[in-house]
Amino acid sequence: MNCIVVRNLHFSYPGNVDVFRNLNLSIDTGERAGITAPNGTGKSTLFLLLTGLLRTQSGTISLWSKTAANEKDFREARLRTGLLFQDPDDQLFLPTVEEDIAFALLNRGLSRQQAGKHVDRLCEQFGIEHLKKRVPFHLSWGQKRLVSLAGVLVTEPELLLLDEPTAGVDDNVIEILRAYLENHTGTMLVSSHDKSFLESICSTRYHLTNHRLEKC
């Protein structure tokens, strides 16, 4: 069964910044797909289009075999999707790390106590228990990366969209990410310039070039 199907997608930013021309993509449920591409070719734009945060000018996006055309469609799909933004500062916004990680669970109606258990589990796994009371804004880049990823994973989304999770982090953080993602069984779409990281966690690879995606 397909998780993501994109057909004939065209997208430009205002000012005629042409990003995608006739892009097609098909990701199976359970597929672990890596995306490589030079800077400025549209990786982040693709993630924003797949989550409905940007809208296509033409072409279709289907998620779990349902066409996603309007805000209602994307809102439903977003409940099953975890998007890690390229810049953690776009993701983190609450006064403490523990509140930030718990946010999506509290939003879904879990009690603080229930949410706290999930937060503690992930903090332990990522080695960030000591950051729980800290202000996210003041964390280092690598710490922000782990906290923002914990906030994405806490709801156990069926589809993970990770935009350059390895950018700017040290080998220790890369190993934490690798260890977690190797054992993740859901569908994943991960962009990275780190080919060895993608090889270790992904089953398929795509390259973004000439305004479209090609399977490698």
Ligand SMILES: Nc1ncnc2c1ncn2[C@@H]1O[C@H](COP(=O)(O)OP(=O)(O)OP(=O)(O)O)[C@@H](O)[C@H]1O
């Ligand atoms: N809000 C915007 N308005 C206008 N142009 C934009 C906007 N956001 C991105 N772009 C342009 O769209 C193109 C694709 O940008 P995008 O950020 O998706 O690339 P990317 O592959 O993620 O790059 P990087 O590897 O540097 O993260 C670039 O030419 C960029 O300058």
Ligand SMILES: [Mg+2]
């Ligand atoms: Mg980007």
